[in-house]
Amino acid sequence: MGKASGMARTVLAAWLAWAVLAASPARAAESYLTTAGEAARAVARITEALGAKLQVHTIRITDREVTVLAGSSRPGDVDEWSVRQATRLLFFAAEVVSGPSAKQAPAIVADPASGFFPLDAVALDEVSTVAARAIAYAKLQDEAAVRSIEIARRVGLLPSPAYGDIRWSIYVASPRESATVYADAGGNIIGGDLSNTVRARTMDFLKDDDWPKEAALASLLGAIGSKPVVRDVTIYPKSVQVKADHPSLPDNAVGYSWDLAGVTRSPVTSPLFPGTAEEPALSLADVDFGPLAAVRENAVKAWANEKSTLNYMMLRLFSDGPGKPEQRWSVHFTDWGQPGELALFSNGGSVELTADGTVRLADLPPARRPKRNWLDPATTGDVLAAIGEQFGTNARFAEITVSGDSMRILAEVPDKPGTMRDYTASDRGVTASGMMMPWDAEFRPERLYRMDDLAFFSAEKLNELTARTFTRLKVGSEMAVSRYTFSIGQIMSPDGSFMVPSPDGKVTLEIRLESPDGWKGGRITYSSSGEEIDIVMP
Numbered sequence: 001m002g003k004a005s006g007m008a009r010t011v012l013a014a015w016l017a018w019a020v021l022a023a024s025p026a027r028a029a030e031s032y033l034t035t036a037g038e039a040a041r042a043v044a045r046i047t048e049a050l051g052a053k054l055q056v057h058t059i060r061i062t063d064r065e066v067t068v069l070a071g072s073s074r075p076g077d078v079d080e081w082s083v084r085q086a087t088r089l090l091f092f093a094a095e096v097v098s099g100p101s102a103k104q105a106p107a108i109v110a111d112p113a114s115g116f117f118p119l120d121a122v123a124l125d126e127v128s129t130v131a132a133r134a135i136a137y138a139k140l141q142d143e144a145a146v147r148s149i150e151i152a153r154r155v156g157l158l159p160s161p162a163y164g165d166i167r168w169s170i171y172v173a174s175p176r177e178s179a180t181v182y183a184d185a186g187g188n189i190i191g192g193d194l195s196n197t198v199r200a201r202t203m204d205f206l207k208d209d210d211w212p213k214e215a216a217l218a219s220l221l222g223a224i225g226s227k228p229v230v231r232d233v234t235i236y237p238k239s240v241q242v243k244a245d246h247p248s249l250p251d252n253a254v255g256y257s258w259d260l261a262g263v264t265r266s267p268v269t270s271p272l273f274p275g276t277a278e279e280p281a282l283s284l285a286d287v288d289f290g291p292l293a294a295v296r297e298n299a300v301k302a303w304a305n306e307k308s309t310l311n312y313m314m315l316r317l318f319s320d321g322p323g324k325p326e327q328r329w330s331v332h333f334t335d336w337g338q339p340g341e342l343a344l345f346s347n348g349g350s351v352e353l354t355a356d357g358t359v360r361l362a363d364l365p366p367a368r369r370p371k372r373n374w375l376d377p378a379t380t381g382d383v384l385a386a387i388g389e390q391f392g393t394n395a396r397f398a399e400i401t402v403s404g405d406s407m408r409i410l411a412e413v414p415d416k417p418g419t420m421r422d423y424t425a426s427d428r429g430v431t432a433s434g435m436m437m438p439w440d441a442e443f444r445p446e447r448l449y450r451m452d453d454l455a456f457f458s459a460e461k462l463n464e465l466t467a468r469t470f471t472r473l474k475v476g477s478e479m480a481v482s483r484y485t486f487s488i489g490q491i492m493s494p495d496g497s498f499m500v501p502s503p504d505g506k507v508t509l510e511i512r513l514e515s516p517d518g519w520k521g522g523r524i525t526y527s528s529s530g531e532e533i534d535i536v537m538p
Helices: 001-021 038-050 125-136 198-202 213-224 292-301 377-391 459-472
Strands: 055-062 065-071 077-085 097-102 144-156 162-173 178-183 189-193 230-235 240-245 250-261 262-270 308-318 326-335 349-355 357-365 397-402 406-412 420-426 431-434 480-487 490-491 499-500 507-516 519-528 532-536
Touching: 038 065, 038 077, 038 097, 038 125, 055 292, 065 198, 065 213, 097 125, 125 162, 125 189, 189 213, 189 250, 198 377, 213 240, 213 250, 230 459, 262 519, 292 308, 357 431, 377 397, 377 480, 459 480, 459 507, 459 519, 480 490
Parallel strands: none
Antiparallel strands: 055 065, 055 144, 065 077, 077 097, 144 162, 162 178, 178 189, 230 240, 230 308, 240 250, 250 262, 308 326, 326 349, 349 357, 397 406, 397 480, 406 420, 420 431, 480 507, 490 499, 507 519, 519 532
16 A cells, blocks of 8 residues: 555656646746846747737846837826746746736826837847846956846936937846846947946046947037037047037037946037138048047157157047048147256146047147247248149149248148138148138139149259349348248239239249348249249348
8 A cells, every 4th residue: 555655656656747847838038138038938938928018118028038018008107018937847947927917107297198009019039148248248357147128218307308210228136246238139249338348447548549439439429419510529538528519508518428327418509619610520430440549649759759648639629720620539648847946836748649540740848849940941842842732743833932930831722722722831730711802712723733833942052042032132140031922923012913914824933031030021923943033222
């Protein structure tokens, strides 16, 4: 009787185990977060239970449970469904589907219906892959794991609360750190809140290259859009600041800030400087943070002072120079004394570079600015070569006047044929002037020449002609060269003619000498072959 009773209990236990397996809807996954395809399969069980195409408000996924907030027939409510792993029985874990459970819909947005999205809009079959990418993106110091994923439409608070695009919020944690990583509907990582990480506490955007530059741009693009409305982008040690045209208030600007916690928009608006609205603006879609390391390194070399601090880097669209507007980085430094000297006072300045890191100019503190005389023939030749390179091979000039520390250039705008513009070149770069004499503004192709047409006036020839000018004007050290002027004829009159015309229609050179007080002076004009065609004695 005892044997029979023991055998009966064994058979009964086996039968119960078989019954549990047969009755459970499915064998549970090891993890909905890390086992490939299991989150999608779990949600599919809910759609089977509903028997209809699902409109979803929120999907929450943890290691052992998937919860879906779906549309309800009751106004103002959502139905909560869940698939979870039940308590293990014997060697197996059962999976239980429950729902619907009525819940109140989130009320922050006035139009709750706009928060729903079709289930096939998200890449649920990529959950395990996205989780792995999020761990890699967060870069926590200790071993990390994804603790949960929530998928819902993003809520924007300004100008009024509204639902936006679909976002994954992936919570990653280790024993000492945590981060929330964001992905788009397709599961592509687009940013994250890394503020609770060791990396965030020690990271410096100006010094480190290993910060999420692409994610910063993607997040700012999502907030601002790709239209050309950006006036400047500034990188600080812990944030990226953007000044952009206000989306609804003309002639006003608004600021956006990105850091490792995400994007915020300033509630404060400010008026644009008069005339700014008419100037071309940047599009974030055209901005590339990839060359930042080269920009920084070249700026540091051009600044050439180890005892300095890099304060910030600002990108803007520079439109005051020759040619088409170009993106320029302005890298700002503070000097704490020249190498080997005790710094009593700080001095600031900047280095301007193109988007790929080509140095355009270095605006150094006064104590370190190069003391060069632009009227030194060798320096004149170097400056003319640099101007020719910046304007371009096909640029045409009407007049170039060189003084001791600058150059005035009247030229055809390179990317606007038939339009004249006045430029000023100095050690701080080339900038356009808005003021011109009426006869300078007139386009007269017969008075234009190219930089190659100045080849005769080399540094050696300038030296020779300058020495001849002193001799012919019968002066010595009591006078000095005050300017060189290159143009086809000299001293233009309002009707476009020259008081000193060119004998062959080619470039002439006027060399003017003056006394230190400017009250006494004389000049000689030379033809394209070096002949004296006009002399004015002191």
